[in-house]
Each structure stands twice: as structure tokens, then as C-alpha cells.
Amino acid sequence: MIKQLPISVSGSRKYDVRSQFAALCYRIRKDKIQILLITSRGTRRWIVPKGWPMHGLTPAQTAAQEAWEEAGVRGQSDGRCLGIYSYSKETDENGHFPCLGMIFAVEVSSIADEYPEAGERERRWVSRKKAAKMVDEPELARILLDFDPRRPI
Numbered sequence: 248m249i250k251q252l253p254i255s256v257s258g259s260r261k262y263d264v265r266s267q268f269a270a271l272c273y274r275i276r277k278d279k280i281q282i283l284l285i286t287s288r289g290t291r292r293w294i295v296p297k298g299w300p301m302h303g304l305t306p307a308q309t310a311a312q313e314a315w316e317e318a319g320v321r322g323q324s325d326g327r328c329l330g331i332y333s334y335s336k337e338t339d340e341n342g343h344f345p346c347l348g349m350i351f352a353v354e355v356s357s358i359a360d361e362y363p364e365a366g367e368r369e370r371r372w373v374s375r376k377k378a379a380k381m382v383d384e385p386e387l388a389r390i391l392l393d394f395d396p397r398r399p400i
Contacts, residue, residue, distance in 0.1 A: 265336070268306045269297035269350040270314035271329060271394060272322065274372070282378040282391055283355065285318050286369045289337060293371075293381040297348050310351040318370050319362030322355040329394065332386035350390055 272283035272295070284293045296317040301309045307324040314320050329350045336346045373381065375395075379388040 264345045264347055265299075267297045267299055267336075267346055267348050268309040268313065269295045269332075269348040270310040270318075270324070270353040271295055271350050271391065272314050272318060272320050272353045272355050273394070273396065274355045275397075280375055280395060280397075281372040282375055282394070283318055283320060284371055284373060284378055284381055288364075288367050291369075292383055293378075295348075295350065295382075295387070297350075306349055307351045310349075311353050314353050314355075316363040317368060319359040319365060320353070320355045321357045321359075322353040324351045324353045326351070330386065330390045332384050332390060334384045334387075348387070350387070352394070352396060354396065 274281050274283075283295075285296060286292065287294050296310070296313040298309060298313040298316070300306070301312060304312060305326065306328070307326040311322060311324050314322065329352055332348050332350065334346055334348060335343045337343050375392055379392040382388050382391065
């Protein structure tokens with residue numbers, strides 16, 4: 248079971264916080280779980296694909312769509328939220344503002360060379376332990392480290 252760390256959005260009021268939907272893209276190779284991380288476009292930090300809510304799509308469907316656009320992967324999600332993590336979103340227009348990311352597992356069935364943000368990001372398959380070390384957000388690191396789709400919920 249994933250242990251949710253406390254969420255902190257210091258210095259913000261509840262209505263200042265925005266939500267995004269994130270994809271924990273994974274595959275199993277030789278009985279080992281691999282997580283797909285991508286780089287952000289601006290700071291080149293290691294992140295998971297994520298984006299704003301999309302009209303007509305569920306949160307899990309939005310996460311899967313972001314996985315396609317940002318990482319070039321197709322896959323399925325069972326629709327359950329694995330957890331929530333906090334981070335600071337940087338934009339050209341508004342500077343930094345606090346966000347909460349709801350993360351959904353996406354089992355990758357295919358990966359493409361050509362996709363909407365190809366050439367803008369790097370992508371890398373890594374172990375859960377390495378993924379947890381590569382991301383900056385402590386709650387996301389905990390979710391990645393504890394994730395195991397083979398365990399019953």
C-alpha cells in the first residue's frame with residue numbers, strides 16, 4: 248500500500264492552488280517494475296507527464312492523454328488515484344503558483360518515436376528507487392517508491 252505523505256502548500260490560500268492530473272507510466276520487464284520519467288520543458292527537471300483537466304475526459308483519461316502528448320506512450324489506467332503530490336508550477340505569465348498533482352498508474356502498451364512533444368523532452372525508463380531519487384517532490388518520490396501494480400489493493 249502506498250503511504251501518502253502530508254501535503255504542504257505553504258504560503259497559499261486554498262483557492263490559489265490548482266490541480267493537474269499526472270501519469271505514472273510503467274512497464275514490467277524481467278519481473279522488475281520500470282517507471283518512465285520525462286524532463287520538463289523549462290527547467291529540464293525529471294517529472295512524470297501531467298496536465299490540466301480536459302473537458303469531456305476523466306482525470307485518469309486526462310493523465311493517459313498527457314502521457315501520449317508528453318512522453319509518446321499509449322496505455323491503460325484503471326482509473327484509481329494512487330495519491331496526490333504538491334509542487335510549484337512555473338509559467339511565463341504568472342510566475343510560480345502551487346499545484347496538486349493527482350497521479351494515476353498507466354500501464355504502457357506502446358511507445359512511439361513521433362509524438363506531439365518529441366524533441367522537447369528527454370524520456371528515461373528507470374527503477375522505482377532511481378525514479379524516487381530523480382524527482383524533486385517528496386510526496387511524488389514516496390508514491391513512486393511504494394508503487395507496485397502486482398500487489399492487491
